[in-house]
Amino acid sequence: EAWLLGQRRRLTGGVDGGIGIAGNTNGNNSASSSSSSSNFHGQRTTMSNVSNGQRSGREIMASDPYLKRIAEHLMRLSTIQRPNSSTFAKLNLLLNELTGWLVAAAARSGGQYKDPDEAAAATRMAVAALLLSAGEALAHVEHILRSCGQVQFWVPEAVTTAMALLNLFTVSLHIVRASFQLQILAKQHLQAVLFQQQQQQQQQQQQQQQ
Structure with missing residues (x-):
């Protein structure tokens, strides 16, 4: 119980009610399990705010009701003392919802950058920030499941939490x-079509002049 309380406080920055990136102790009930980067909402992400997780974790997520709801459900599930198959089913559903949001967000960010490498780099930082805090929450749940001897509900066909998050990351990129x-x-x-049209117009003008 002491360990669970300590982990809960560490994940929530010392405040009961939300999940944030570990190490962020600003204390805010609107924290979430996913620290989506601001470039998903029309702004570019810098390496600094991804690494320290201050704005990218709490303030950004507080403005996204969908992810805030997922975060609240994750925290609620992570405090279940005796998880069962129903607990895992709910976790799996939340992971699927998170996957859907992540894929949609990655696709929406397509209009912000001219170069695909630049876009991939920005998206990689954003996804890394998102998965960092989501991974903290899921690792917490995984520990509870393992400590209760319910590993079969968490590792179906040997797919671990890390692999699931890595798959989300890879798919989004x-x-x-x-x-x-x-x-x-x-x-x-x-551009090729316009160039051909220009050439045709020039040829027509030359023929008319002749």
């Missing part, structure tokens, strides 16, 4: 890069 590559191909095609 593939999607955002693919979206930029499609944009670049479309832009190149449009």
Whole structure:
């Protein structure tokens, strides 16, 4: 019980009621399990605010009702003393919701950058920040499940929490890069069409002059 209380305080910055990035002790009930980067909301992410997790974790997440709800459910599940199959089913549902949000956010960020490598780098930082605090919460739940002897509810077919989060991370990067590559191909095609039209117009003008 003492360990659980200490972990809860560490995850919530000393305040009961929300999950934040470990080490952030600002104390805010609006903290969340996912520290989405501000570039998902139209702003660029800097390495500093990803690493310290101050604004990217609490203030940004407080403005996103969807992720705030997921965070609250995660914290509620992480405090269950005797988890069962229903607990795991709810956790799995939350992971699926988080996956959907992450994929959609990565796709939405496609219009902010001209270069796919730059976009992938920004998205990578944002996803890393998001998964950092989400991973803290899930690791906390995993410890409870293991300590209660309910490992079978947490590791179906040997898929660990880390692998699940890594899969989310990888999928999001593939999607955002693919979206930029499609944009670049479309832009190149449009430029080629315009160039051909200009050439045809020039040829027509030359023929008329002759």
